[in-house]
Amino acid sequence: MDTAAPDATGVGCRRAWITARRDCGPDAFVLEVEVDDPPPPQPPGRFAMLSPWSEHDLGPGPVIPRPFSIYQRPAPERFTFLVQVLGPGTRALDALSLGDHVALTLPLGNGFVLPPPERPVVLVAGGVGSAPFFAYLEERRAAGAGERTWLLYGARSAPRLYDLAAFAALGTPLLTATDEGDAGFHGSVLDLLATELDAGRLPADARFAACGPEGLLHAFARFCRVRGLDAEVSLETYMGCGFGVCNACAVATDPDGPLGAWPWAKTCVDGPVFALEALAP
C-alpha cells in the first residue's frame, strides 16, 4: 500500500517574512520565509502561491501570484522555495530583502503519494523542476529507502543544476546531465535515463516521477508510455489562483482514466502531481 497523504488542513493566505536568501545559480535563488501559524507537515510536491505582501491592497508586483513548490521545511514554521527568475512575478520576489513580507497561500495541491520503502523510485528533474524532489528524497531517506531513490538532475549547463550541493548532501544516489556537457552526462536528462535503464543500472520496476519544463515532461511521458513504466509527472501549468476557483489551470485528462470523464482537471487541486494514465496522451 502507498502511504496516504496527510490532510490539507491549515490552508490559507499567511503573511510570511523573509528570513534568508541565497543565490544558487546565475538566475536562481533560495528564499526562506517564516510564518507565525504553520500548517501541519505536508507531503512532498505540494506548492504555495507567493507574491509581495501589502497591508491594504495587492501591492507591488504582478496582479496574480506565482506558484512554487515547497522546497524544504528547515523548521515547522519555515519554508524555503527554489526560484528561477524568469519574468515579472519572479523578479518581484527577487527584489525583496530580508525581513520583507510576502503573501504566502499554502499548502496547495495534492503532492506525491510515496510508494512503500521497498519499492525503488527514480526522480527526473529538469532545472528548477528539482524543487519538489528535495522533500521527496528526504522522506525516502527517513523511511530507510534512500539508497533505492535516484535523482536524475538535468539542466542546460552546470551552473543551472540549481543548489546541486544540497541535493548531493542528502547522500541519495544522484546523476546529473547537462546539454552543454560541462557536468555529468553530456545530453538531456531523458537520454541519461534511457542509458541507465538500458545498462541495467536503474530498475525498470521503479516508480518514476518527473518535474520540469513542459517539453521535458511531454518527452518523459512518451518515453514512459512506450516502455510501460509506472510514472507520475508534476506539472508547472500556468495558474491564476492556485486554490481551485478560476479554472485557468486546465490540463487535458484521459476520459477513460482515473480522474473520470470530464475533459479537464485543475492542476492546482487535482495536481500538480498526476499519474501518467490520468492525462490525455
Added chain:
Amino acid sequence: MSDASLAVSVGGLRLSSPLLTASGTFGHDPAALALLDPADLGALVLKTVTPEPRPGNPPPRMAEFRGGVLNSIGLENKGLDYWRETVAPQLERVPVPVVANAGGHRIADYVAVTTAFDAMAGVAAVELNLSCPNVDGGTRFATDPGALREVVAACREATAKPLWAKLSPEVSDVASLARAAEAGGADALTVCNTMRGLLVDWRARRPRLGGGTGGMSGPAIKPLALRLVWEASRACELPVVASGGCQSAEDVLEFVVAGAAAVQIGTAAFRRPDLFSIVARDLRGLLEEERVGLEELRATLEPSPPVS
C-alpha cells in the same frame, strides 16, 4: 463603530458586509470559503451555471498584463444536473448568503437554471450572467435592451428570490440597459463584467490565449466599472452591485460614492483570498475616521452624468 456599520441591503437582501465574491473568481462551490473569514464576506457569488455541461476553452486560459488579466475560461461548468446534485446540498451549510449565477444562450436556458435555483434552499439570490464575452452569442442579451428585458422578465416569472442582472461593459449606453432590466423586474444590477481584449505573442504571431481574445479584469478596468456604475445607478432605481477592478477599501468607497450598494472583488482575490478581511477592516477604519456611514455616502458623486 460596530461591525453593523458595514451591513447593507441589496434589492431585498440584507448583507452583513458590502463585499462579495465575483462569479467565476471564487469557485463553483463553497470550498474556497476555507481560505477566508466568512464574517467579512457579505455574500458568496458562485460561478455561472448553464443547463448543459460546458467543457470550456482550450488552454492557455489566462494571461497577464500590467494591471490585470485576460481570461478565456469559456464558462467551463458541469451543468445544472451536476450542480443540483452535488453543489446545492452543500449550500445550506454555508455561513453567508449564496448568490447563484445563471448563464445560457437562449431565454429558455436562463429560465431553466433560474427555476432550478429557485427551488434550492441554499440559494439566497439569482444573478443572471447576461454578459459573458467568452461564449458565442454571449453578449446578445447584454447589448439589446429589448432582448435583455425579455430574458429578465422571463426569469422574474421563474423566481420570487432577489434577481440580479449582470450587465456588460461593452455597450454604448448602459442607462438604457439598466432601465430595461428594471422594466423586466430585476431587483438589482451587477455592473459590470469583463471587457474583451487581446494579448499577443508577436514572436509566435499568435494570441496569448488559447481562445484568442478574452475578458479583461483586475485593477486596470476600475475606471471603466466606476463610469458604468455611475451611469447605471443614475438611470434607474435599482441598487447596483459594482464589479470591476476593486482591490482596496478606497476602491470600495469610490464605487459607493459613484452609486454602488455593494462591491464584488474578483481577480484581486486570486492573489489575496484574505483581501475581504483586509478591505473590511480598512473600510471600518475609513468610515470611522470620516464619521460617515455607507448609506450616507452612496450615490453622492456630483455632478450627475448626462442622463440619456
